[in-house]
Amino acid sequence: MSTVKRSFFLILFFSILSLTSFAAKSKIERLEPGFWWVGMENPNLQLLIYGHGIGDYKVSLNYPGVDVKAVRNVENNNYLFVDLLIDKSAKAGMFEIKLTNSKGKELVYLYELKERRKDSANRSGFNSSDVIYLLMPDRFANGNSENDSVDVLVEKVDRANFDGRHGGDIEGIINQLDYLQDLGITALWSTPLLEDNEERGSYHTYAISDYYNIDARYGGNEAYLELSKECKKRGIKLIKDMVFNHCASAHWWMNDLPQEDWVHQHDNYMNSNHRKSTLLDPHASSVDKIQFSDGWFDKSMPDLNQQNELLMTYLIQNSIWWVEYADLDGIRMDTHPYNDPQGMSKWGKALLTEYPHLNIVGETWYKNAADIAYWQKDALNSDTYNSYLPCVMDFQLFFAMEKAFLEPQEWENGLVRLYKSLAADYLYKDLNNILIFSENHDTQRIMSTLEGDLDKFKLMNTFLMTTRGIPQIYAGIEILMEGKKSDGDGKMRIDFPGGWEGDERNAFAAEGRTAKENEAFNFLRKLLQWRKVNPVIHLGKLTHYIPENDVYVYFRSNKEKTVMVVINNGSKDQELSLNRFSESIKEFTKAYDILSEQNIQFSDGKLEVKGNSSMILELK
Numbered sequence: 001m002s003t004v005k006r007s008f009f010l011i012l013f014f015s016i017l018s019l020t021s022f023a024a025k026s027k028i029e030r031l032e033p034g035f036w037w038v039g040m041e042n043p044n045l046q047l048l049i050y051g052h053g054i055g056d057y058k059v060s061l062n063y064p065g066v067d068v069k070a071v072r073n074v075e076n077n078n079y080l081f082v083d084l085l086i087d088k089s090a091k092a093g094m095f096e097i098k099l100t101n102s103k104g105k106e107l108v109y110l111y112e113l114k115e116r117r118k119d120s121a122n123r124s125g126f127n128s129s130d131v132i133y134l135l136m137p138d139r140f141a142n143g144n145s146e147n148d149s150v151d152v153l154v155e156k157v158d159r160a161n162f163d164g165r166h167g168g169d170i171e172g173i174i175n176q177l178d179y180l181q182d183l184g185i186t187a188l189w190s191t192p193l194l195e196d197n198e199e200r201g202s203y204h205t206y207a208i209s210d211y212y213n214i215d216a217r218y219g220g221n222e223a224y225l226e227l228s229k230e231c232k233k234r235g236i237k238l239i240k241d242m243v244f245n246h247c248a249s250a251h252w253w254m255n256d257l258p259q260e261d262w263v264h265q266h267d268n269y270m271n272s273n274h275r276k277s278t279l280l281d282p283h284a285s286s287v288d289k290i291q292f293s294d295g296w297f298d299k300s301m302p303d304l305n306q307q308n309e310l311l312m313t314y315l316i317q318n319s320i321w322w323v324e325y326a327d328l329d330g331i332r333m334d335t336h337p338y339n340d341p342q343g344m345s346k347w348g349k350a351l352l353t354e355y356p357h358l359n360i361v362g363e364t365w366y367k368n369a370a371d372i373a374y375w376q377k378d379a380l381n382s383d384t385y386n387s388y389l390p391c392v393m394d395f396q397l398f399f400a401m402e403k404a405f406l407e408p409q410e411w412e413n414g415l416v417r418l419y420k421s422l423a424a425d426y427l428y429k430d431l432n433n434i435l436i437f438s439e440n441h442d443t444q445r446i447m448s449t450l451e452g453d454l455d456k457f458k459l460m461n462t463f464l465m466t467t468r469g470i471p472q473i474y475a476g477i478e479i480l481m482e483g484k485k486s487d488g489d490g491k492m493r494i495d496f497p498g499g500w501e502g503d504e505r506n507a508f509a510a511e512g513r514t515a516k517e518n519e520a521f522n523f524l525r526k527l528l529q530w531r532k533v534n535p536v537i538h539l540g541k542l543t544h545y546i547p548e549n550d551v552y553v554y555f556r557s558n559k560e561k562t563v564m565v566v567i568n569n570g571s572k573d574q575e576l577s578l579n580r581f582s583e584s585i586k587e588f589t590k591a592y593d594i595l596s597e598q599n600i601q602f603s604d605g606k607l608e609v610k611g612n613s614s615m616i617l618e619l620k
Helices: 003-025 170-175 177-183 220-233 286-294 309-326 341-354 369-373 395-404 416-427 454-466 515-532 535-539 578-585
Strands: 030-032 035-037 044-050 058-061 066-073 079-086 093-100 106-114 132-135 187-190 210-214 237-242 330-333 359-362 391-393 434-437 470-474 541-548 551-557 562-568 574-577 590-593 598-601 606-609 613-619
Touching (some): 058 066, 170 177, 170 220, 177 515, 187 330, 210 220, 210 309, 220 237, 220 309, 237 309, 309 341, 341 359, 369 391, 369 395, 369 416, 395 416, 395 454, 416 541, 454 551, 454 562, 454 613, 535 551, 551 574, 551 578, 562 606, 574 578
Parallel strands (some): 035 106, 132 187, 132 470, 359 391, 391 434
Antiparallel strands (some): 030 044, 066 079, 551 562, 574 606, 590 598, 590 613
16 A cells, blocks of 8 residues: 555544544533423423533424523533523423534434423422421331442442441332331431432432432432332322532532532632521621631532522522422421522522422521521511521420430529420411421430430420421431430441341331330320321410429410320429419310320319329310
């Protein structure tokens, strides 16, 4: 072959190789959200399209009722943001989204618009009639050992490591739904289930690496849809934990950000100072506020910039997508005040526009009611800020419960702590939409605080299930599980016994529990099953009386019923004079104690209360 011919063929070969390489790179690697629904209140839809050089392409489609409103290029040419307008006339169906570059190369994505569930917009969220069960899926039950480790995800199962992945999954949760139903649970909150592809500690899944996919080690999206369906069969509402303040350093977009300000970046690494008070403090310096809001939660958790319009739209749509796709009954938003306040206000309003009766609870970790109440929807804030967050978490009451049952009553201590906490309820806009709890996945187990005292367990849960608000319990409290914060998160978040094949015992069944555990389980079960069918506890007026001699008395009442709750935190039996409570007892002369299952007469104006005991009296 001549030198000229050889050179020609080499040039032709490398030209073909170059074109092939370009063609291989030029593809739609991601398009989010991957599908949508017709009949949404907001007709606008933003598509994020990602692929090598995708910014060089023009976008077109031909489908009745759907138009390309705008195509937005950003500083990274590997992204396009496409705004669609979906008219009310648009029907469910499939259509092609075509991307064409200047050389005529065409990329096609087959997009689907789905029909919404009947009456989807009017779905009812969780409320004060519910008792929420919180669990960490990796530590609850392993229903499918085949997904314990997944090739494409970095961290593998290692149950011997307290901070490692233990293999709990969605199938394990589904397997125990009958157990939860029998206990009296009406709502389920799982810590995040989305993919967390960090190298270490990924079991908590609060560092999300993919906002549209359930972690394969939990079973993937199909398993989550099955969980939703099985919950619905049992009348259990499903609450999804969402994390918008930060993503994972392993998130796919961190290797190729759409825009430099997609996440908060600094010349040197800046951790958040975790001073939530700076948001509400009228005297706070700008530098402190910025460090709180723009600093990273952790080096593995890049701080998302919700002031970026494209990102905030992405997050809003992601929440709506999950509500519609998985038929959710509620959302729990992690570290709510850490997010941009205006961005989260926009998020809450958008969700409630699509789903007016959906409930959303935000993690509002403050020690006083004034700070917590600021974040509740329609709060009368002096700066006129409205979060559009219907439900807040009552950490003030949590901190009061941690101490109230461990100390004798003094002027400020003992059960007076509970009384004082509730006395601050004038600050809240909606008293019935406050989440109350004695422990969660981030706190010390309450039974470690109470040193395993079963009597105190009963007193605390009597209070939790009969005061105002929405009670939440943490998996394992029903069998007195312990765990100390000082031992580290992994040891505090221990596995539920019986959730794994080969466990020494199965505490999901009565025969696998100790006598003490069964006593605790049966007590709580009685409370929850009774609470479920008593609207007076859900919405009834709360009237309480200043605790005296370690005894706290309060009433829940509506037009149909009055319930008197008596909690004796002291070790001695006491005789109460009922005259003090006459405005609440009124003409009632007898009662039925649902705990002891005994009838009680009020004829002598006295009530005997045993030490370290409680009574829930249905007045008659």
